[in-house]
Amino acid sequence: MVASKQDTLTVELVVTEADLWRFFGLLRQGILVTTHLPSSLQQLLLVALKIPDAYVRERIQTVFLNGKAVDDIQGASVSDGDVVTLSAAMPGLVGATLRKGGQLTNLRSSLSHRSLSTETEAVAPGMVTVKLFNLVCAELGPPFLGRGVLLPGGHFKAFLADVWPELAPACIGARIGEKPVEAAVLPESVAPGAMVRLKVGTQTR
Amino acid sequence: MDKILRIDMGASGGPAIRTEALGDYAGLGGRGMTSAIVAKEVPPTCHPLGTENKLIIAPGLLSGSAAVQSGRISVGCKSPLTGGIKEANSGGQGAQVLARLGYAAIVLEGKPADDTLYKMHITKDGVTIEADNSLKMLGNYDLVDKMKAAYGDQIACISIGPAGEMKMASATVAFTDPEVRPTRHAGRGGVGAVMGAKGVKVIVLDDTGCKMRAPADPEKFKAANKEFTAGLKKHPVCGQGLPTYGTNVLTGVINEAGAYPTHNFATGRFEGFEKISGEALAELENSRGGEGAATHGCHRGCVMKCSGTFYDKNGNFLTKQPEYETVWAHGGNCGISDLDAIALLDRLDDDFGLDTIEMGATIGVAMEAGIAKFGDVEAAIRLVKEVGQGTPLGRILGAGAAVTGQAFGIEHVPVVKGQAMPAYDPRAVQGVAVTYATSPMGADHTAGYAVTANILGVGGTVDPLKPEGQVELSRNLQIATAAIDATGMCVFIAFAILDQPETFQALLDLISGFTGKPMTGDDVTALGKQILTWERDFNKAAGFNAAHDRLPGYFKREALAPHNVVFAVKDEELDQVFNW
Numbered sequence: 001m002v003a004s005k006q007d008t009l010t011v012e013l014v015v016t017e018a019d020l021w022r023f024f025g026l027l028r029q030g031i032l033v034t035t036h037l038p039s040s041l042q043q044l045l046l047v048a049l050k051i052p053d054a055y056v057r058e059r060i061q062t063v064f065l066n067g068k069a070v071d072d073i074q075g076a077s078v079s080d081g082d083v084v085t086l087s088a089a090m091p092g093l094v095g096a097t098l099r100k101g102g103q104l105t106n107l108r109s110s111l112s113h114r115s116l117s118t119e120t121e122a123v124a125p126g127m128v129t130v131k132l133f134n135l136v137c138a139e140l141g142p143p144f145l146g147r148g149v150l151l152p153g154g155h156f157k158a159f160l161a162d163v164w165p166e167l168a169p170a171c172i173g174a175r176i177g178e179k180p181v182e183a184a185v186l187p188e189s190v191a192p193g194a195m196v197r198l199k200v201g202t203q204t205r
Numbered sequence: 206m207d208k209i210l211r212i213d214m215g216a217s218g219g220p221a222i223r224t225e226a227l228g229d230y231a232g233l234g235g236r237g238m239t240s241a242i243v244a245k246e247v248p249p250t251c252h253p254l255g256t257e258n259k260l261i262i263a264p265g266l267l268s269g270s271a272a273v274q275s276g277r278i279s280v281g282c283k284s285p286l287t288g289g290i291k292e293a294n295s296g297g298q299g300a301q302v303l304a305r306l307g308y309a310a311i312v313l314e315g316k317p318a319d320d321t322l323y324k325m326h327i328t329k330d331g332v333t334i335e336a337d338n339s340l341k342m343l344g345n346y347d348l349v350d351k352m353k354a355a356y357g358d359q360i361a362c363i364s365i366g367p368a369g370e371m372k373m374a375s376a377t378v379a380f381t382d383p384e385v386r387p388t389r390h391a392g393r394g395g396v397g398a399v400m401g402a403k404g405v406k407v408i409v410l411d412d413t414g415c416k417m418r419a420p421a422d423p424e425k426f427k428a429a430n431k432e433f434t435a436g437l438k439k440h441p442v443c444g445q446g447l448p449t450y451g452t453n454v455l456t457g458v459i460n461e462a463g464a465y466p467t468h469n470f471a472t473g474r475f476e477g478f479e480k481i482s483g484e485a486l487a488e489l490e491n492s493r494g495g496e497g498a499a500t501h502g503c504h505r506g507c508v509m510k511c512s513g514t515f516y517d518k519n520g521n522f523l524t525k526q527p528e529y530e531t532v533w534a535h536g537g538n539c540g541i542s543d544l545d546a547i548a549l550l551d552r553l554d555d556d557f558g559l560d561t562i563e564m565g566a567t568i569g570v571a572m573e574a575g576i577a578k579f580g581d582v583e584a585a586i587r588l589v590k591e592v593g594q595g596t597p598l599g600r601i602l603g604a605g606a607a608v609t610g611q612a613f614g615i616e617h618v619p620v621v622k623g624q625a626m627p628a629y630d631p632r633a634v635q636g637v638a639v640t641y642a643t644s645p646m647g648a649d650h651t652a653g654y655a656v657t658a659n660i661l662g663v664g665g666t667v668d669p670l671k672p673e674g675q676v677e678l679s680r681n682l683q684i685a686t687a688a689i690d691a692t693g694m695c696v697f698i699a700f701a702i703l704d705q706p707e708t709f710q711a712l713l714d715l716i717s718g719f720t721g722k723p724m725t726g727d728d729v730t731a732l733g734k735q736i737l738t739w740e741r742d743f744n745k746a747a748g749f750n751a752a753h754d755r756l757p758g759y760f761k762r763e764a765l766a767p768h769n770v771v772f773a774v775k776d777e778e779l780d781q782v783f784n785w
Contacts, residue, residue, distance in 0.1 A: 025479060062458055068462075085458075087461075089700070090446065091697060092452070093650065094629045094634050095442070095455055095458065098458060108462075108636060134446060134484060135441075135445060
C-alpha cells in the first residue's frame with residue numbers, strides 16, 4: 001500500500017499565514033504516513049511524524065487507533081492500513097473517558113484498544129492514515145504543512161472544489177512539481193486517483 | 206438570598222404574592238433547592254400540568270457573588286415529559302440577577318382559572334404581576350424585545366415561547382444572556398410547559414441598586430477565587446479547548462470513537478461530520494467575524510467562555526454558537542451537515558422555546574418513520590416550524606420523541622423515562638449508558654459529568670479493571686454532579702477539578718469562604734446523596750421502579766457499527782447504582 005513516486009503529484013503553495021487554517025480540514029480527514037510497519041504508536045509519533053516527546057505526553061491526550069481509544073501508546077502496535085487519530089483533552093464526561101490513561105477509562109471499556117502481538121509480522125514499508133483534530137491540528141498543522149504532507153488525491157480534489165474558488169485569489173504562489181502554475185488552473189491539474197504531496201508555506205503579502 | 210418568593214397563580218382575585226424566610230430550605234441552592242421543594246411539597250402522583258405541581262426557579266449557592274463560573278440556575282418541577290422529578294439548569298444572567306435581588310427561589314404554585322397570561326417584574330423595590338394577553342404566542346426573541354422596550358436593557362428575562370404556552374413536553378424555560386438575548390435554556394423535561402400551565406409568560410428581573418452578594422470570609426473567598434480562576438485558565442480543556450472551539454469540539458472525537466449517534470442511532474459514525482465539527486464551526490464563525498464570534502461567555506463572571514456567536518452569511522446575528530448536543534441532534538442524528546441550517550434550527554428552537562436535544566431526537570424518529578428523509582434540511586426546518594405553530598403534526602412532535610414514536614409505530618425510540626438520549630450512543634460508551642438508564646432525570650448526559658470517586662473518596666477508590674467499576678463510577682459521578690448542580694457552578698469546571706487537586710481544593714475553599722462554614726469532600730458527597738435520595742424517593746412514590754431504569758431493548762440486541770457492540774451491562778448491575 002505504499003505510494004510510488006510515479007503515483008504522487010507534488011503541489012507547493014504559498015499563502016498568507018491568515019489563510020493557513022483553510023487547509024486544516026485536510027489534516028482532519030487524514031494525512032498518509034509511509035514508514036516501516038508494524039511499529040509502536042509511540043515510535044510512529046516520535047520518529048515518523050517527528051512530534052516532540054513532551055508534546056506527545058502533555059498535549060496529545062486523546063488517541064485512537066482504528067477508532068479505539070488508546071491508553072498505552074508505547075504498547076499499541078500500528079500496522080499497514082491502520083488509522084491513527086490525535087486530539088487534545090476533550091470536555092464532557094465522554095471526552096474525559098476517552099482520554100489516555102484517565103481515571104474514567106472503564107466507562108468505555110468496549111471502546112478501548114487492546115494491544116495484540118505483532119511479533120510474527122515482518123517489518124516492511126507500509127502506510128498509515130493520521131488524523132489531526134482540534135488544538136493538535138492547529139498546532140501541528142503549520143509545521144506539518146510546511147514540511148509537506150501526503151494526501152489521498154480524492155480528498156485534495158474535493159478540497160479544491162470546495163475551498164479553492166475562495167482561496168485561489170489569495171494564493172501567493174503555486175507549483176506542480178517544479179513548474180509554477182496559475183492558482184486558478186490548479187483544480188484541473190490534479191487527477192482524482194493520484195496521491196498528492198502538499199507543501200504549504202506562508203508569506204506576508 | 207435569604208428569602209423565597211411564592212406566587213399562587215390560582216388565588217381567588219388573581220395571583221397572590223408572598224415572601225417567606227428560607228426555613229427548612231436554608232443552605233440549599235440550585236438543584237438542592239428545587240429537588241427539596243418538589244420532594245416535600247409536590248404530590249408525586251399529581252398531573253404535571255395540574256394545580257398541585259410547582260415550578261421552582263433557584264440560583265446556585267454561590268450565584269450573585271464574585272465567584273467565577275457561578276451563573277447556573279436550576280428549574281425544577283414534576284416533569285410532563287418523564288412523569289418524574291425534574292431539574293433542568295441553564296446559564297445566562299438569571300442566576301446572578303435573581304441572587305442579587307435576594308431570592309433563593311421563586312416558586313410558582315396553583316394555576317389560573319382561565320388562560321390569562323401574566324408577566325412579573327422584580328426589582329429591589331418589590332414584585333409586581335399583571336395580566337398581559339398581548340404577549341400571547343410571542344416567540345422568545347420578540348418577547349424580550351418588548352420587555353426591553355418597556356423596562357430598559359439592564360434586565361434579565363426568564364420566559365417561555367409558544368411551545369411553553371401550548372404546554373408541550375419539550376418546552377423550555379429561556380434565560381437571557383449578557384446581551385439580553387434569550388439564548389440560554391433550561392431545556393430538558395418540559396419545564397417550560399409547567400411554566401405555561403402556571404400562566405406565566407415572562408419574569409423580568411432588574412437588579413439595579415443591588416449589591417453583589419458578600420462572602421462571610423472575604424479574604425479566604427478572594428484568595429480561593431483567584432486560585433480557582435487560575436486553575437481553570439491553565440487547564441487545557443477549560444482554558445484552551447473550550448474557549449477556542451466550544452463544546453462542539455467533541456464532534457470529531459466522538460465520531461472517530463464510533464459513538465456518534467447517526468440517523469436516529471442507526472450507526473456510530475456520520476459521513477458528514479467534518480462539515481459540522483467544532484473546528485469547522487469555529488473557523489466559520491471566525492471567518493465571518495463579529496462581536497464574540499467563536500469565543501463568548503454565557504453569563505458575566507464566566508472565564509471559560511465556551512460559547513460563541515453565530516452570524517449568518519450577511520453578518521447578521523442569528524443565534525448563539527450551537528452546542529455539541531444541538532449540532533448533533535439537528536445535524537448527524539438527522540443526516541444534516543449544513544452548519545447554517547443547524548444554526549437556524551437552533552434559533553427556531555430558542556424562539557419557540559424548545560429543547561434542542563428532544564427536538565433533534567424527535568425529528569430523527571420522525572425521519573425513521575418516513576415523515577421526511579434523513580438529510581432533508583428543508584423538511585427539518587418545516588417540522589420545527591410546525592411545532593412552533595402548533596399544527597396537529599407539530600403537537601405530536603412537540604410532545605417529544607417517545608410520543609412521536611408511539612404515534613408513528615416506531616420501535617427505535619432512543620429514550621429513558623420518556624426523555625431522549627443525548628449525543629453519545631450508549632452501546633459505545635457503556636459506563637455513560639449506566640447513567641442514562643438510572644438517573645432520576647431520564648436519559649441525561651450532564652447527570653454524570655463531575656469529579657471522580659478517587660478525588661471525592663466516595664465509597665473508596667474504584668478499580669477500573671473490575672467489572673462493577675462502571676456502576677460504581679456512575680454512582681459516584683451522579684452524586685458529585687448533584688452536589689455541583691446545587692452550587693450554581695458550571696459543570697465544565699469538572700475537568701480542572703478532575704486533573705488538578707489544588708483546583709478542587711480551591712473550589713472547596715471558595716464555598717467555605719463564602720458560607721463561613723468548613724467544606725470538605727465528604728460534605729459534597731453528603732449533599733449529593735441527599736439530593737439523589739429526595740429525587741429517587743419522589744420517583745418511587747410517583748410509580749417508578751427498577752423497570753424504568755433500563756435502556757430500550759434494541760440497544761441490547763442491535764449491534765452498533767463500526768465496533769459492532771451492544772449494551773451489555775446487566776440489569777442486576779443497574780439495580781446496584783443507588784445502593785450506597
